[in-house]
Structures are given as structure tokens and as C-alpha cells.
Amino acid sequence: MKLEHIGIAVKSLETSDDLFSRLLGRENYKQESVEREGVKTSFYKVGESKIELLEATNTESAISKYLDKNREGVHHLAFSVDNILEEIERLQSAGFQFISTEPKEGADNKLVVFLHPKTTNGVLVEICQEKN
Numbered sequence: 290m291k292l293e294h295i296g297i298a299v300k301s302l303e304t305s306d307d308l309f310s311r312l313l314g315r316e317n318y319k320q321e322s323v324e325r326e327g328v329k330t331s332f333y334k335v336g337e338s339k340i341e342l343l344e345a346t347n348t349e350s351a352i353s354k355y356l357d358k359n360r361e362g363v364h365h366l367a368f369s370v371d372n373i374l375e376e377i378e379r380l381q382s383a384g385f386q387f388i389s390t391e392p393k394e395g396a397d398n399k400l401v402v403f404l405h406p407k408t409t410n411g412v413l414v415e416i417c418q419e420k421n
């Protein structure tokens with residue numbers, strides 16, 4: 290398992306892309322929308338890990354609802370694993386609850402699931418696996 294990315298909820302990718310490219314001293318390597326999640330993402334490589342900026346593309350989006358109640362900032366941590374189905378089983382038997390145990394298409398060529406923050410010390414955790 291490795292820290293694949295830190296997800297940051299932002300109001301405007303345009304504004305935050307400018308800020309993070311100045312902060313990190315590099316441009317994002319991709320922008321990608323995930324219709325199902327109602328998000329537009331922008332990715333930056335930082336050493337072995339990444340920053341994922343997320344802007345809501347509709348009011349039903351988890352990011353939109355999050356920003357209705359919280360200021361911009363760190364939204365989730367994503368850990369990558371070799372086998373997401375095995376990891377779901379391991380985490381379930383370790384007592385963690387999933388929002389859904391069915392891996393779905395994420396951004397950046399991944400399959401993703403999310404654990405409920407109430408079982409992860411208040412931190413929204415994404416588990417992801419590179420799609421073959």
C-alpha cells in the first residue's frame with residue numbers, strides 16, 4: 290500500500306491550478322472529469338505521490354456538498370493497492386465500513402472505493418488500484 294494521492298476540494302480549478310503550480314513549481318500533468326462523481330480533477334506529481342485537486346461539476350457532487358459545509362482543503366487520502374478486492378476483504382474483516390464495496394472507475398486510470406470516515410478516525414479514505 291502507498292499514499293497514491295491527497296485529494297483537495299477546491300471551488301475553482303482555474304484559481305487553484307494557478308496557486309498549486311506556483312507552490313509546487315510545476316504544471317499539472319493532467320485534468321480529467323469523472324462524470325459519475327460530478328468532479329473535474331487536476332493532478333500534480335509530488336515525489337512518489339500526487340496532489341489531486343477536485344472541483345464540483347454539479348450540485349449533487351460529493352465535493353459540492355462538502356464545500357457547502359466546509360472550507361476548501363484536504364478532502365481525502367487515497368492509498369493504492371495491488372488487489373482492491375483482496376484489500377476490501379482485509380479491511381472489512383478488520384472492522385472498516387465502506388460507502389460501497391463495488392470498485393468504480395476513478396480518475397487517472399484507477400478503480401476506486403471509499404471507506405466511511407466515521408470508521409477511519411474522521412478521515413475520508415479512498416482505496417485505489419491501477420487499471421490494467
Ligand SMILES: CC[C@H](C(=O)O)C(=O)SCCNC(=O)CCNC(=O)[C@H](O)C(C)(C)COP(=O)(O)OP(=O)(O)OC[C@H]1O[C@@H](n2cnc3c(N)ncnc32)[C@H](O)[C@@H]1OP(=O)(O)O
Pocket residue numbers: 296323326328330341343351352354355358364365367388394395396397399401403405406407411412413415
Ligand atoms: C473518484 C474520482 C476521484 C479519484 O480519486 O479517482 C475522487 O477522489 S472523487 C472524490 C469525491 N467523491 C467522494 O468523496 C465519494 C465518497 N464520498 C461520499 O460518498 C460522501 O462524501 C460521504 C458519504 C463521505 C459523506 O456524504 P454525506 O452525504 O453523508 O455528507 P455529510 O455532510 O452528511 O457527512 C456525513 C458525515 O461524514 C463526514 N464527512 C463528510 N465528508 C467528509 C470528508 N471528506 N472527510 C471527513 N469527514 C467527512 C461529515 O463531517 C459527517 O460527519 P458527522 O460526524 O456525521 O457530522
Ligand SMILES: [Co+2]
Pocket residue numbers: 294296341365367415
Ligand atoms: Co481521489
